[in-house]
Amino acid sequence: MAAEDSARFLPALVLAMQQADMITKSHSLKQVAVQLPLLRDVVQEDSRRGIVTVKDSCARNMHRLVCVVTFMRVLLEQFARSPSVTVKEAATAAYEQALAPIHTYVIRTAVWAGMYVLPSREHFMHQLGETEQSARQSALAFLACSKDVEQRVLRLFAGINMPASTP
Numbered sequence: 001m002a003a004e005d006s007a008r009f010l011p012a013l014v015l016a017m018q019q020a021d022m023i024t025k026s027h028s029l030k031q032v033a034v035q036l037p038l039l040r041d042v043v044q045e046d047s048r049r050g051i052v053t054v055k056d057s058c059a060r061n062m063h064r065l066v067c068v069v070t071f072m073r074v075l076l077e078q079f080a081r082s083p084s085v086t087v088k089e090a091a092t093a094a095y096e097q098a099l100a101p102i103h104t105y106v107i108r109t110a111v112w113a114g115m116y117v118l119p120s121r122e123h124f125m126h127q128l129g130e131t132e133q134s135a136r137q138s139a140l141a142f143l144a145c146s147k148d149v150e151q152r153v154l155r156l157f158a159g160i161n162m163p164a165s166t167p
Contacts, residue, residue, distance in 0.1 A: 022068055025061035032058045043156045053163050063102075063162050066153045070098035073146040076139045079121075083132065087118045104164045 029042065036042045039062060046052040046059035053060060071094045078090035092115055100108050118124070125131055 018068075022065060025065050028056070028058050028061050029065075039153060040156055043160075047160070052157075052160055055165075059157075060162065062153065063157055064165075066150055067098050067102055069146055070150050071095065073143060073150065074098055076143055080139065080143070083121075085121070087121050087124045088115050091115060091118060102162060102164055107165060 032042060036045055036058075042062060043052060043059045046054075046057045051057040051059075074094035074097050075090050078085050078093050095111055095115075099111075103111070119127065125135065128135070
């Protein structure tokens with residue numbers, strides 16, 4: 001496989017790995033929901049146990065999931081600004097705001113390098129099986145509610161300094 005072919009599939013591979021990680025994090029919250037039905041309860045319990053910032057704790061998993069929601073919101077906001085905004089521009093802005101603060105230098109460097117192999121906006125939409133028009137309604141619905149959800153969940157972490165991920 002040529003380097004060009006590898007570069008074309010790299011973003012899809014990274015997204016698939018991230019999706020699996022997000023599913024695992026989401027599953028941990030679903031499992032604890034029986035005992036701790038409110039998100040506030042999850043953060044309070046993990047704080048009480050001294051594990052709120054520990055990797056794979058439910059509270060930290062929730063925080064990471066909210067960071068992904070923020071990433072998606074900023075990405076879609078960037079796309080909505082103008083049809084001329086590239087995937088690289090939108091992804092860079094979204095990553096810088098949402099995920100870079102929780103990633104180590106090594107991870108940030110790998111992400112920045114990966115930004116150079118992102119597809120064109122048209123190809124990105126095609127990979128998603130969408131067009132600008134077909135994606136617009138779902139994107140606007142997501143944008144309408146996501147910021148409020150983010151703010152409410154992040155308030156639960158007030159005063160907690162969430163550490164960067166470990167490789």
